[in-house]
Amino acid sequence: MTTSTTTHTRSTDRIAQAFAVAGALLVAAGIALSLGHLLAAGETLRWIGIACLLIFSIRKPSLMTWTFFAMVAGVELGIDAPHIAAQARLPGDLFLRLVRMIVAPLLFATITTGIAGHNELRSVGRVAIKALILFEVVTTLGLMIGVVAMNLSGAGWGISIPEALGGTAPAAQAPQTWQQIVLNLFPDNIAQAVAQNQILQVAIFSILFGAALAMLPDEKRAPLVRVLQSLADVMFQLTRFIMYLAPLAAGAAIAYTVGNTGLATLLPLAKLVGTYYIALAAFVLLVMVPVLALFRVPLRGFLSAVGEPAAIGFATTTSEAALPLAMERMEEFGVPRWIVSFVIPTGYSFNMTGGSVYLSMAAVFVAQAAGIHLTFGRELAVVLVLMAASKGIAGVPRASLVVLLATASAVHLPTAPILLILGVDTLMDMGRTMMNVVGNCMAAAVIGRTEGAIPVS
Structure with a gap:
């Protein structure tokens, strides 16, 4: 009976996977035909592909499969009904607001209980050093x-810069000094840090609070630790409720993007976008996989744990939206809660893995579009400036744009070509955010492994 059931399950899985592959290929072919002005044929193929993906989602239901289906359906809505799709911001905005609502109490409760409730005060400094080196x-x-x-x-050579863009770039902001970066880690008002959603400042306050609580006698510490532990459990339960909205929010976000920009906007800069995603794939193969293998982190289990947070980050283009689920999944993976709660929020400012690939690519693209051949020395200068300028700016709106403008100013590059990148920035921001989420989860897993928390694969 067991053998028969196992065989039937494998057969069902293969059928579901066949529907998924067929659906993805048909949707991609339909989009290609539509871009080639074969509208009717393209629309037919896309709808058949969506039907196949719906069957796959029903047969293999999970948050990730339904999120993926909603994203594809959102693309179709953006193509077929752009006027409706352009008004589809409410589900995504509501989802982000709900996530922001729980981030501060979740971080405060998990970090504090991790330090004070498990006597990990001595380990915080060691983990912080490991995290910063890895980042x-x-x-x-x-x-x-x-x-x-x-x-x-x-990809930048031969790009023509419209005269209308000359002189219209926003003013560049000077990179933060190391003193400013350190100072901005600490809140001068914790209520203001929570209100402004300064994740790292909330995390720093929580570490200091947890350290102070850990130094109290047990009879004074224990009652508050129990309350905070209950608060953490409630926040994780609330996270599970909110995540039911994730597929709808993801589909609405994709629909809004396609409805407002249109797929045709990708064509003039398709080589830039394609280069970026190929570079992300190279980063995964040349950096992430070797790091996971070096520290003997179970690769299959890690991919399973990170899939859903990565999908949410990709669809919403907001790392913050994936934060609570990423923390929950990495804790389920085996990383202690106090490590997860410290490493992932810290990585939001210091471990922008997807952003690092994007920024250096964009800087070289700007030079190429302006017809400037960068020497090895100037490219090295770009990397060195970005190493400093990209730290500690997670709370700034359009943070990558701020860093890119500052870098262009520092290495004497024109700023007008940056506006060309903004035309397809949202398309690259999807991959950038997804890689940031995966990179922070990888950091938590690696550091958890070095602390002996995750069994060897």
């Missing part, structure tokens, strides 16, 4: 891969 190494490798990818692609 710097990984993001520097990402910067290098971005430079190499753009040099090989040459």
Whole structure:
């Protein structure tokens, strides 16, 4: 009976996977035909593909499969009914607001109970040093891969810059000094940090609060630790409720993007977008997989744990939207809660893996579009500036744009070509956000492994 059931399950899985592959291929073919002005044939193929993906989602229901289906359906809505899709912001905005609502109490409760409730005060400094070293190494490798990818692609050469863009770039902001970066880690008002959703400042306050609580006698510490532990459990339960909205929010976000920009906007800069996603794939294969293998993190289990948060980050283009689910999944993976609660929020400012690839690529693209041949020395200067300028800016709106403008100013590049990138920035922001989420989860898994928390695969 067991053998028969197992065989039937495998057969069902293969059928479901066949529907998924067929659906994805048909949707891609339909989009290609539509871009080639074969509208009727393209629409037919897309709807058949969506039907196949719906069957797959029903046969293999999960948050990730339904999120993926909703994203594809959102693309179709954006293509077929752009006027409706352009008004579809409410589900995504509501989802993000609900997530922001729980982030601060979730971080406060998990970090504090991790330090004070499990006597991990002595381990915080060690984990912080490991995290910062890992962040710097990984993001520097990402910067290098971005430079190499753009040099090989040459996507910026031959791009014409409209005269209307000349002189219209926003003013560049000076990179933060290291003193400013350190100072901005600490809130001067915790209520203001919560209100402004300064994740890292909330995390720093929670670490200090947890350290102070850990130093109290047990009879004074225990009652508050129990309350905070209950608060953490409630926040994780609330996260599960909110995540039911994730597929709808993802579909609405994709529909809004396609409805407002249209797929045709991708064509003039398709080589840039394609280069970026190829560079991300190279980053995964050349950096992430070797790092996971070096620290003997179970690869299959990690991919399973990170899939859903990555999908939410990709669809919403907001790392913050994936934060609570990423923390929950990595804790289920085996990383202690106090490590997860410290490493992932810290990574939001210091471990922008997807952003590092993007920034170095974009800087070289700007030079190429302006007809400037960068020497090795100037490319090295770009990397060095980005290593410093990209830290500690997660709370700034359009943070990547701020860093890119500052870098262009520092290495004497024109700013007008940056406006060309903004035309397809949302399309690249999907991959950028997804990679940031995966990179922070990888950091938590690696550091958890070095602390002996995750069994060897």
